[in-house]
Amino acid sequence: MKYKINMILSVIVLTIALALSCSSLCKNAQVVEKSVAEFAGHAEVDFSVSCMECHSESTPDIYEDWANSGHGKMNYGCYMCHGDGMENFSVQPETDMCINCHSSASGHLMRMENQGCFDCHDGHTLNP
Amino acid sequence: MSKKYTRREFIKTSAAASAAAGIGVSLFPGMTFANQSGGTNWHKSVCRYCGVGCGVMIGEKAGKIISIKGDELNTVNNGHLCVKAFYLHKAVNSKTRLHHPMIRKNGKLVKSSWEEALDLVATKFNEIRKANGGNALAFYGSGQGETEETYMANKLFKGCIGTNNVEGNPRLCMASAVGGYLSSLGADEPVGLYEDIEKAELFFLAGSNTAEAHPIIFERIMRHKTRNPNVKIVILDPRKTPTDQVADLHLFPKPGYDLAIFNAMAKVLIDEGYADDDFIAKHLVMKNGDGVQDFETYKKFLNDYTPEIAEKISGVPAQDIIKAARMFGKAKTAMTLWTMGLNQRKRGVWANNLVHNLHLITGKIGVPGSDSFSLTGQPNACGGVREGGGLCHLLPGHHLVVKEAHRAKVAKVWGVPASNIQPKPGKHTIAMFSALNEGEIKGMYIMCTNPAQSLPNAKKYWKGLKEQFVVVAESFYPTMTTEYADVVLPAAFWTEKEGVYGCTERRSQYMPLVVAPQGQAKWDAFILRDLGKKMGFEKEFAKYETAEIMWDEYRGLTKGKDMNLMGASYDRLKKVRGLTWPVPTEDHPGTYKRFMAGDPIYDSKFAELAKKEGRRMYFYGPKAKDGKATVWMRPHDDPAEPTDSEYPLALTTGRVLEHWHTMTMTGTAPELNRAVPNAYVEINPIDARNMSIKNKEQVVIETRRGSMQFEARVIDRPVQGTIFVPWHWENKPINVLCIDAFDPGSKEPEYKVAAARIRKA
Numbered sequence: 001m002k003y004k005i006n007m008i009l010s011v012i013v014l015t016i017a018l019a020l021s022c023s024s025l026c027k028n029a030q031v032v033e034k035s036v037a038e039f040a041g042h043a044e045v046d047f048s049v050s051c052m053e054c055h056s057e058s059t060p061d062i063y064e065d066w067a068n069s070g071h072g073k074m075n076y077g078c079y080m081c082h083g084d085g086m087e088n089f090s091v092q093p094e095t096d097m098c099i100n101c102h103s104s105a106s107g108h109l110m111r112m113e114n115q116g117c118f119d120c121h122d123g124h125t126l127n128p
Numbered sequence: 129m130s131k132k133y134t135r136r137e138f139i140k141t142s143a144a145a146s147a148a149a150g151i152g153v154s155l156f157p158g159m160t161f162a163n164q165s166g167g168t169n170w171h172k173s174v175c176r177y178c179g180v181g182c183g184v185m186i187g188e189k190a191g192k193i194i195s196i197k198g199d200e201l202n203t204v205n206n207g208h209l210c211v212k213a214f215y216l217h218k219a220v221n222s223k224t225r226l227h228h229p230m231i232r233k234n235g236k237l238v239k240s241s242w243e244e245a246l247d248l249v250a251t252k253f254n255e256i257r258k259a260n261g262g263n264a265l266a267f268y269g270s271g272q273g274e275t276e277e278t279y280m281a282n283k284l285f286k287g288c289i290g291t292n293n294v295e296g297n298p299r300l301c302m303a304s305a306v307g308g309y310l311s312s313l314g315a316d317e318p319v320g321l322y323e324d325i326e327k328a329e330l331f332f333l334a335g336s337n338t339a340e341a342h343p344i345i346f347e348r349i350m351r352h353k354t355r356n357p358n359v360k361i362v363i364l365d366p367r368k369t370p371t372d373q374v375a376d377l378h379l380f381p382k383p384g385y386d387l388a389i390f391n392a393m394a395k396v397l398i399d400e401g402y403a404d405d406d407f408i409a410k411h412l413v414m415k416n417g418d419g420v421q422d423f424e425t426y427k428k429f430l431n432d433y434t435p436e437i438a439e440k441i442s443g444v445p446a447q448d449i450i451k452a453a454r455m456f457g458k459a460k461t462a463m464t465l466w467t468m469g470l471n472q473r474k475r476g477v478w479a480n481n482l483v484h485n486l487h488l489i490t491g492k493i494g495v496p497g498s499d500s501f502s503l504t505g506q507p508n509a510c511g512g513v514r515e516g517g518g519l520c521h522l523l524p525g526h527h528l529v530v531k532e533a534h535r536a537k538v539a540k541v542w543g544v545p546a547s548n549i550q551p552k553p554g555k556h557t558i559a560m561f562s563a564l565n566e567g568e569i570k571g572m573y574i575m576c577t578n579p580a581q582s583l584p585n586a587k588k589y590w591k592g593l594k595e596q597f598v599v600v601a602e603s604f605y606p607t608m609t610t611e612y613a614d615v616v617l618p619a620a621f622w623t624e625k626e627g628v629y630g631c632t633e634r635r636s637q638y639m640p641l642v643v644a645p646q647g648q649a650k651w652d653a654f655i656l657r658d659l660g661k662k663m664g665f666e667k668e669f670a671k672y673e674t675a676e677i678m679w680d681e682y683r684g685l686t687k688g689k690d691m692n693l694m695g696a697s698y699d700r701l702k703k704v705r706g707l708t709w710p711v712p713t714e715d716h717p718g719t720y721k722r723f724m725a726g727d728p729i730y731d732s733k734f735a736e737l738a739k740k741e742g743r744r745m746y747f748y749g750p751k752a753k754d755g756k757a758t759v760w761m762r763p764h765d766d767p768a769e770p771t772d773s774e775y776p777l778a779l780t781t782g783r784v785l786e787h788w789h790t791m792t793m794t795g796t797a798p799e800l801n802r803a804v805p806n807a808y809v810e811i812n813p814i815d816a817r818n819m820s821i822k823n824k825e826q827v828v829i830e831t832r833r834g835s836m837q838f839e840a841r842v843i844d845r846p847v848q849g850t851i852f853v854p855w856h857w858e859n860k861p862i863n864v865l866c867i868d869a870f871d872p873g874s875k876e877p878e879y880k881v882a883a884a885r886i887r888k889a
Contacts, residue, residue, distance in 0.1 A: 047802070047805060048805055048806065049805065050802065050803055050804060050805060051802065051803070052803075073350060073373055074210075074339070074343060074346070074347060074350075075339065075340070075370050075785050076210075076211055077211075077786075077803045079799035079800075079802050079803050080211060080214070080799070083799065084797075084798035084799040084801070084802035085802060086798055086802065087798045088798070088799075099197065100195060100196065100197035100198065100209065100214060101197070101198055101208055101209040101214055102198070102207065102208065103185070103197045103198040103199070103200045103207035103208075104198070104200040104206055104207035104208070105207075106200070
């Protein structure tokens with residue numbers, strides 16, 4: 001089920017991004033007026049505050065999941081997986097980024113063959 | 129000296145431009161999947177940030193650094209990275225990298241050739257030296273410089289120019305720890321290693337926000353506690369921090385008033401039978417300002433520090449002090465970890481002494497899982513500056529300028545007359561910058577650090593930087609210090625040079641040159657070498673063709689010393705994940721615990737004597753007598769600037785997880801900027817209510833040194849009466865408001881306590 005949701009979300013993001021890619025080529029002058037997060041469907045971003053500050057109010061459940069996870073305990077914030085929103089942004093992050101910090105798990109990941117980290121581990125709670 | 133744009137603005141502009149370009153070509157610009165891309169070469173190295181010394185793998189493709197990942201074979205971090213290291217490749221490739229030398233002409237820094245820049249520096253330095261003597265020149269280096277770089281600076285300034293005005297920013301962060309180790313245990317740097325973490329039953333985190341300042345150490349502690357619920361954690365800090373999520377007990381002292389707590393804990397430990405009488409009798413001496421005393425005198429001294437008296441002084445409830453002492457006493461093993469909260473104090477050395485006391489009187493030292501273990505803030509403060517002798521009283525390899533035999537030994541290796549090295553220590557950092565202000569020092573070479581922002585009471589010292597001849601060797605531009613430079617030299621950055629870093633746990637690790645320096649940047653050690661040649665020391669610097677030659681000469685000076693590195697050749701360091709000294713021979717594995725069985729120096733020289741005396745440790749360091757450590761009777765002392773009716777709040781400063789020092793590196797990663805976009809002041813909710821200050825309101829902090837505007841963050845973190853400001857941002861350089869009073873022993877400034885007040889903007 002989770003895999004299907006991931007796939008659907010990926011397709012949506014892909015479609016938006018491709019459309020925006022084409023659009024940006026035509027309207028070069030306007031590109032920098034929006035952040036990449038906004039292009040990808042994120043609400044208008046206030047870059048004077050952290051992602052966490054907004055999301056603790058706008059998506060409290062996700063925030064709580066994160067806060068109680070290993071990442072939350074280390075205070076490794078949204079940007080680690082989702083990007084900063086200005087220069088880079090990913091709604092459904094790819095998981096090979098995970099390995100840079102969790103290189104000792106590379107053998108484990110290899111054994112999972114075609115699966116990514118988030119196929120088993122929830123992106124916010126990191127469970128199981 | 130106006131500048132056109134700030135570093136932050138420059139980065140922001142670059143980020144927007146990248147975003148624009150990115151959308152046209154990439155689905156997820158910036159989120160490159162480097163690990164999966166073919167042709168990436170991985171190189172074993174060490175993290176560029178804090179003193180933990182995490183092993184990293186540098187991903188290089190087609191001559192460009194594209195990614196960083198943890199080195200799973202490195203025992204320090206076992207493959208894990210913190211958020212700063214994860215983005216290090218962005219610092220390497222930042223638009224703020226300086227690619228060419230610059231000389232100030234008509235008030236503006238303009239591009240120049242290396243020849244012109246170095247000729248100018250050599251000519252000016254020689255003119256100053258000829259007219260005013262060598263002591264009119266100074267070098268100010270860094271705990272981020274490689275050991276080889278500091279070694280070249282030491283030789284040029286102390287050995288050739290003939291001045292001991294050689295300092296480095298570790299004076300601002302670790303000098304009190306050095307003073308504490310030397311005066312208590314007889315030798316600098318910890319007894320044990322990080323591997324004690326997984327063997328400890330109790331952690332006493334004193335003046336350390338481990339979760340943010342040393343995240344990988346925090347992760348190890350957290351993991352250990354999760355697996356072993358009996359593990360307890362006591363925190364001593366005037367501020368609640370992310371480290372608190374693992375705390376079993378938190379003591380909140382008023383900033384600068386914790387010495388009494390350590391003494392009260394010692395009293396409880398002794399009164400309630402937790403002292404190790406046998407260890408005390410065989411391994412320790414008691415001292416106060418009058419010299420050696422007996423144990424009874426120490427106990428009488430402690431009578432002035434009952435938990436109740438300590439409560440009155442510190443504000444920490446007596447019951448909590450008793451509880452902390454009992455937890456420390458009952459635990460079979462205990463580690464105390466501390467950093468700037470104790471070191472950056474007017475009585476930083478005393479604070480360090482009193483921590484060592486707790487371990488010494490209970491015998492919780494020299495056994496697996498027990499240690500008094502100072503955490504270091506910079507990656508090579510231990511290796512390059514403390515061991516490498518990058519301070520005004522030191523020579524490389526734990527040698528001292530005041531000792532004639534040491535001067536002669538080092539001078540011989542350097543190939544200079546022993547008389548070149550002055551027998552008197554030079555000026556410590558604050559004295560050095562004061563002398564720059566006064567014109568006594570007329571020329572300064574600054575390498576790999578940003579004192580215009582980082583010095584305490586910083587604005588006071590801009591005068592000297594502006595008026596005297598200042599050379600800055602830096603990888604990044606602009607910084608607040610380059611604002612004042614007459615010459616700026618582009619320094620090769622991490623990955624573009626090879627060398628050795630020595631981290632907190634006595635571990636020396638090799639870093640490879642992976643890619644060529646960007647633009648015309650050069651390795652700092654070669655810049656100093658070439659400057660030396662141009663100044664007329666051609667013969668003295670002729671042989672330093674490679675980093676390995678410098679390292680080998682340096683490690684030769686460590687032979688027979690407590691920090692023996694003779695077994696740490698480049699060939700060997702390239703293969704292993706660091707070696708922990710003493711490591712006297714190429715077949716020695718490195719040392720886990722000093723001063724006891726397994727330490728090659730102890731085994732070869734002191735084991736027999738120790739056995740005869742029924743001892744398990746022999747503190748053989750240069751400042752210990754008869755192999756004994758010292759329990760110091762250190763009384764309470766107020767901070768240099770106590771709060772009063774005019775300035776009723778205690779201002780304290782520190783780090784956040786995502787940023788480091790003056791942000792020359794972390795400021796290059798948009799993700800890290802995004803995580804904590806701006807500086808702020810944390811205010812206790814009760815204080816905020818009393819001052820009618822609301823969350824997110826603009827407020828002005830005032831101290832006797834100036835004022836600065838911040839956004840208020842009303843949060844239950846700082847203890848009532850205390851405000852906290854992270855110190856990283858160039859546009860809010862809080863150190864301008866900090867006091868530059870310093871410890872009379874270590875000369876380390878009291879960044880952690882200043883009297884302040886707040887008003888609405």
